[in-house]
Amino acid sequence: MRMSKLTAFLTATAVFTSALTLAATAAEVHVLNWKGYGADEPWAIAAFEKATGNKVINDFFNSEQEMLTKLRTNPGLYDVVMINAAFNDQAMAEKLIQPIDVANIPNYADISPDKAGSPMLIRDGKVYGVPWVWGLTALAINEKSFETPPTSITEMWNEAHKGRVVIRDDAVEAVQFGAITTGQNINDIKDMEAVKAKLTSLMPQIKTFWSSENDWNQMVASNQIDIGTYWSGSADRAKTHFKLPVSLVIPREGAVAWLDAFSIPVGSKNVAGAEAFINYMIDPGFYVEWVTKVGAPVSANTKAVAALPEDAFNRKVMGDPDVAKRIQFQAPITDAQREAYLALWQELKVNVK
Amino acid sequence: MAEHVATGSRSGLRSALPLLLPAYLWLTVAIFLPLSAMVFFSSMTELPLSGKAWSFTLENYATFFSERLYLTLLLASLRLGLEVTLWCVVIGFPAAYVLAKVLKGRSREAIFLLVILPFWSNGLVRIFSWAMVLREGGILDTALNAVLPFKINIDVMYSYPAVVIGLVHSYVPYMVLTCYLTLQAIDDSLIExxxxxxxxxxxxLRRVIIPLSMPGLVAGAALIFVPVVGSFMEPRILGGRTGTFYGTVIEDQFVAVFNWPLGAALSFILLAVVLVILALTSPVLRRAA
Incomplete structure (x- = not known):
């Protein structure tokens, strides 16, 4: 008798909790993104939750590979995932993400046609990624070390900066940077030997290989470096948010551009919530606040960029048609290429010892 | 009599079993299973997780021998391991001697606490604090220039010495603790x-103390040498452009290119090399001990 009462009680509790969890999951939006990259700003989450009634749960990754692994090993957990357009193809091919019904995302209509129509995000007429922001991997300088900002990438090789140059510890970025310096197409490198020779001669100039925004900012704050490769959004953040003497240089040789987009994973339990979240992320209101409060890359939404002040970096410099001509967007990279790039990069790093 | 001893030891094992079980269960779950999984991965062409077809191969192990890069790095890492171990002996052994034989009571407890203190902070925090000390315009540079009458420029950050300093700092407590235990066991009347x-x-020192404390020195050296050879965090953060070692290359394979099979194979080659070194040196060291 006592036993059955206990069983009844346990069953009741189990039913009650599962009903609760069900009710909760229905309104939860699980988001997978880089940490500190817009989607986890507390003010933004609060505004979104208030407007839509959905609850946002953030999860983070430290590399694109980790993001893909998380999608593979947790099917059905995430509702929104932020994917670099160059990786969208791989995620789609592995059936990790599903087509998006852009009719449910009102702000999609304002996305600049060249970004929305990117062949990296559309397959068989179906949209697999909603462009969010784009930016550059260009150069940034320590303003204390330059009278006038340099215009050429070759400044990195200038003897005057020996031991005060940094480059990111990333094989793909380093090789593509070498391709730009040697006047090649980053997505179709014909002369790998030239890239290797150019990077080899850069090695003695290098102070260290940076891996996070924080590394870069700390070295500038303590005046240890003059120049290095940097991301446009990070340079903006360093200047506006951390008040550091950093300015971005888009060299005349060009720069590597990347496009970040939102996708909806296969098996998402809250597609409507995901669509609402993506719509909010590309909304001009969110974007202007993000840029002002934190500093951000350039929105893919033309209305969002137009809502910035005339002289804002993301509008004036990044929106310059002359810049648009120089930059090259990253295309997908095969695993074989990635491993070859890493082998080259490791060889360079070992020979410097 | 002999039979009696035998049954006695057998029942000893039986009664010891409940005590051993938790440790061995834990070892099986936490070490044996992941390691076997890694052996399995290291002989595959692709990770099954990526959804591609895969087969068994020895290609990953062959890569180590076909690319000079890995051998160069392995030698550099072994050298780093030796240097760090040596510095740990030089710094740790005298400290252990003072703790065991000179200090008594409260002062011993206080110094002991200072030795163990680094264990209470996170490894990453320790490395970043070294970064603040060692760089140009950092704490060491500023402090020395404030005291010294002439101007010196200290910038050891992002160099090989910085890596050695960071690693020695992390691992010297092991040497102090193991040496302390053996030194304390030395009967004072022998010294008298x-x-x-x-x-x-x-x-x-040469004829009495060092020979008697040899087991502690050997244990400390093994505890330090093995993890230092495979270290990657300290070289990456403190080493700058000279910070590429065998451990960082393994990390790259796992994190940057998602080539787990090659990363696992490289790890096992390292494990084999370390085991061979320990096996070769153990008879020599045992005779010395």
Whole structure:
């Protein structure tokens, strides 16, 4: 008798909790993104939750590979995932993400046609990624070390900066940077030997290989470096948010551009919530606040960029048609290429010892 | 009699089993299973997780021998391991001696606490604090220039010495602790006997103290050498452009290119090399001990 009462009680509790969890999951939006990259700003989450009634749960990754692994090993957990357009193809091919019904995302209509129509995000007429922001991997300088900002990438090789140059510890970025310096197409490198020779001669100039925004900012704050490769959004953040003497240089040789987009994973339990979240992320209101409060890359939404002040970096410099001509967007990279790039990069790093 | 002893030891094992079980269960779950999984991965062409077809291969192990890069890095890492171990002996052994034989009571407890203190902070925090000390315009540079009458420029950050300093700092407590245990076990009357027979301080050290504390030195050296050879965090953060070692290359394979099979194969080659070194040196060291 006592036993059955206990069983009844346990069953009741189990039913009650599962009903609760069900009710909760229905309104939860699980988001997978880089940490500190817009989607986890507390003010933004609060505004979104208030407007839509959905609850946002953030999860983070430290590399694109980790993001893909998380999608593979947790099917059905995430509702929104932020994917670099160059990786969208791989995620789609592995059936990790599903087509998006852009009719449910009102702000999609304002996305600049060249970004929305990117062949990296559309397959068989179906949209697999909603462009969010784009930016550059260009150069940034320590303003204390330059009278006038340099215009050429070759400044990195200038003897005057020996031991005060940094480059990111990333094989793909380093090789593509070498391709730009040697006047090649980053997505179709014909002369790998030239890239290797150019990077080899850069090695003695290098102070260290940076891996996070924080590394870069700390070295500038303590005046240890003059120049290095940097991301446009990070340079903006360093200047506006951390008040550091950093300015971005888009060299005349060009720069590597990347496009970040939102996708909806296969098996998402809250597609409507995901669509609402993506719509909010590309909304001009969110974007202007993000840029002002934190500093951000350039929105893919033309209305969002137009809502910035005339002289804002993301509008004036990044929106310059002359810049648009120089930059090259990253295309997908095969695993074989990635491993070859890493082998080259490791060889360079070992020979410097 | 002999039979009696045998049954006695057998029942000893049986009664010891409940005590051993948790440790061995834990070892099986936490070490044996992941390691076997890694052996499995290291002989595959692709990770099954990526959804591609895969087969068994020895290609990953062959890569180590076909690319000079890996051998160069392995030698650099072994050298790093030796240097760090040596510095740990030089710094840790005298400290352990003072703790075991000179200090008593409260002061011993206080110094002991200082030795163990680094264990209470996160490894990453320790490395970043070294970064603040070692760089140009950092704490060391500023402090020395404030005291010294002439101007010196200290910038050891992003160099090989910085890596050694960071690693020695992390691992020296192991050496102090293992040496302390063996030094404390040395009977003071042995030292008194040596003195009364007219041995000089140096002779005492060479003929009595070091031989008797050898087990502690060997244990400490093994505890330090093995993880240092595979270290990747300290070289990456403190080493700058000279910070590429065998451990960082393995990390790259796992994190940057998602080539787990090659990363696992490289790890096992390292494990094999370390085991061979320990096996080769153990008879020599045991004789010395």
């Amino acid at each position: 006997a040596g003195r009364s027979l007219g041995a000089s301080r140096l002779q005492m």
